[in-house]
Amino acid sequence: MTRKKLQVRILDDRIGSEIPFPEYATEGSAGLDLRACLKEPLTLAPGDTHLIPTGLSVHIADPALAAMILPRSGLGHKHGIVLGNLVGLIDSDYQGELMVSCWNRGQTEFTIEIGERLAQMVLVPVVQADFEVVSEFNASDRGEGGFGSTGSH
Ligand SMILES: O=c1ccn([C@H]2C[C@H](O)[C@@H](COP(=O)(O)OP(=O)(O)OP(=O)(O)O)O2)c(=O)[nH]1
Numbered sequence: 001m002t003r004k005k006l007q008v009r010i011l012d013d014r015i016g017s018e019i020p021f022p023e024y025a026t027e028g029s030a031g032l033d034l035r036a037c038l039k040e041p042l043t044l045a046p047g048d049t050h051l052i053p054t055g056l057s058v059h060i061a062d063p064a065l066a067a068m069i070l071p072r073s074g075l076g077h078k079h080g081i082v083l084g085n086l087v088g089l090i091d092s093d094y095q096g097e098l099m100v101s102c103w104n105r106g107q108t109e110f111t112i113e114i115g116e117r118l119a120q121m122v123l124v125p126v127v128q129a130d131f132e133v134v135s136e137f138n139a140s141d142r143g144e145g146g147f148g149s150t151g152s153h
């Protein structure tokens with residue numbers, strides 16, 4: 001197993017005690033759960049979106065990496081708590097606090113407790129593009145077909 005060293009700053013002194021430090025839940029987990037670093041519980045009414053601090057910042061530093069913030073399936077499916085931006089992308093040069101945009105897309109209010117696991121962060125490889133402007137592409141099997149062009153089933 002290869003792990004990447006990732007610099008992290010702890011911005012709230014409750015992290016590591018009252019609010020656990022993020023860790024992989026199992027050996028095979030892809031994501032690190034990010035927790036709500038709130039001063040008090042926060043109730044999201046149906047339709048509400050709130051930007052919630054995590055109490056942590058990371059500096060990925062390597063442009064060949066990024067982090068994605070993804071919803072947790074249980075919160076999203078059972079309680080309608082997903083991300084206001086659908087997916088969060090953390091740039092390798094971002095040094096600010098990791099924030100989670102929480103959107104209650106459900107029909108009932110939901111209370112986010114202090115330290116609740118809200119979302120998960122996944123480190124992903126990135127390839128930056130170097131655009132080469134051309135007038136034509138070499139022909140491919142698909143060509144310009146998309147959006148269902150290969151049939152309805
Ligand atoms: O869920 C998220 C999404 C983004 N960010 C931080 C890290 C990211 O590197 C930065 C900018 O995000 P993005 O590029 O998606 O937002 P933008 O609206 O394009 O803002 P900017 O103009 O700052 O790039 O905000 C978070 O903390 N949480």
Ligand SMILES: [Mg+2]
Nearest residue numbers: 089090091094
């Ligand atoms: Mg941006």
